[in-house]
Amino acid sequence: MSGYNFNVTKILDTEVLIVGAGNAGLMAATAAAEKGAKVTVIEKEDSINLMRVGLAGVGTNAQKRAGITINKYDLVEYLAAFAQHNVDEDLIYHWANHSAEAVNWVEDNILKPHGAHLRSEPDAMLTSSAYEAFPTENDPTVDDKTFTFYGEWIQEKVKEMGVTLKFKTPLVQLIKGSDGVQGVIVHDLTSNEYWQIKVSKGVILATGGYSANTELLKKWNPVALKKNVYNDSPRNDGAGIVSALDVGAIKDEEPAHCIFDRGLVPVGTKTEDMYVQTATYKDWLWLGSHPLLKVNLRGQRFSNESVPYQFIVNAASKQPGYLYAMIWDDNYGEYAKQFHMLGCARVGFPGYMASSEKLMEDTEQYVKKGLVVKADSIEELAKKLHLPVENLKITVKRNNHLVVDNFDKDFGKEPYRLTPVDKKPFYGCILGGRILCTNDGLRVNKKMQVLNSNYEPIRHLYAAGNDSGGFFFGSYPDRVPGLAASHAQTFGRLAGQAATEELDTAKSVKTSPAEKENEKTKVTQSLKPGTDATTGPSES
């Protein structure tokens, strides 16, 4: 596709246009429709994205029912300090002040009409400082035993509210005039035509970051390609961020991303040779988040395995080869029962593994696949994992001594999480990171308006979710469970409300057929040369 010479065949009008039918986009759509705006959502795939379970909030109704209070100031200070204050602290307070409103809205308008509700996860503070967290998570559920998915329900609600939802319609380019953003060019994949959508109030970018775009990762976050062997968000190719940069927006100067630690790697594979795109939990080892013995590719322990998801992957990135091995023994079903885990890693609700038997079943499938290996001696295990035999024998022996002493002198793991490797068969696998999303995005103000290089809003342009920035830096703060989804949903809702309140950009929204013909020609001529939003930014 040539970058800019679009032959526009149709012109549509709307007041608020939302790009991306995901966590931020659908919340923006309902918020704008609630305020009476004419709303259109364009989505490049043929379905909405998964609405996440595990939603953070401060002072939600579910938390009130459970008697949970969270000190907002402690939480915001934690988030800012975690980022070494490389964040817009005011924006974090804005999230903390509005998160409950967004979470409650989901519960009241989407879950309750279908007999579901939110259950607050109360016991995040129970364990040691290595694994302690804020009890922020709210889980959608019907029976308080399993998660309930609510994507279909929110899609129904969007339709009921009169929102136009157009699938297979990727954003190609924003159209900017003297009064800010006036519309977009989209590619209607069904007809293979380029259309213009004129927008009178605002365009909200909610395309979810850029973790699927290796060129953008190389440019903005090259270490992500070394730490991660899977990308679990294959839809997010950076289109929203790139389109805004092309009309003068600014973005975070430093990268941020959210990683899970469950990526199984075939023995002998180098991290630079593997970046698998998947939305199906492919080769995803749930057990991988448990605090079992973890060693670097030299067979040596390198971290307290008790730390949350992303931190162990970060620690491994300071070791040769970026990957690490996990070593455990035949009693692991028993150990899994004794570990207190957070969020989806937990055995039992709110985790996805209902029992330790389920976790073992999940693990055994990868033995059959050859991604988890079994052996009757540590020597044999080391050989199968391509780890130095003597080093691994020393490490396992040391681990077993620490268990007997009930004290981790080397890395301070809590005694109840220290587990022996002494019952045959022994297990092992090689693990690497799975990027869930990028979190550095376009700079926005508290109205979610996208900023230009003078830190002034670009009129009629908004961003939310992982297209918006200022909120994260470096790693994801795993100790605030549900923050990524809540950041997207809360800011989506705020963007939808703010865009609806914008003054109309042009009185010519109701264009006559003759004017539309004229417009088609103008669009083709006026778009400046550049790459389109799906291939990359035109700035170097």
Ligand SMILES: Cc1cc2nc3c(=O)[nH]c(=O)nc-3n(C[C@H](O)[C@H](O)[C@H](O)COP(=O)(O)OP(=O)(O)OC[C@H]3O[C@@H](n4cnc5c(N)ncnc54)[C@H](O)[C@@H]3O)c2cc1C
């Ligand atoms: C496996 C997994 C588990 C997770 N679990 C949790 C959790 O429990 N709690 C939590 O807080 N977070 C979780 N996250 C992170 C969370 O899902 C994201 O932070 C959140 O979805 C971001 O919302 P978003 O609206 O920015 O993007 P998305 O929800 O990804 O939505 C973006 C949408 O934009 C569409 N799009 C992209 N490009 C275009 C284009 N050019 N034109 C039109 N549409 C486009 C995409 O197809 C997609 O539908 C998880 C992520 C993954 C992958």
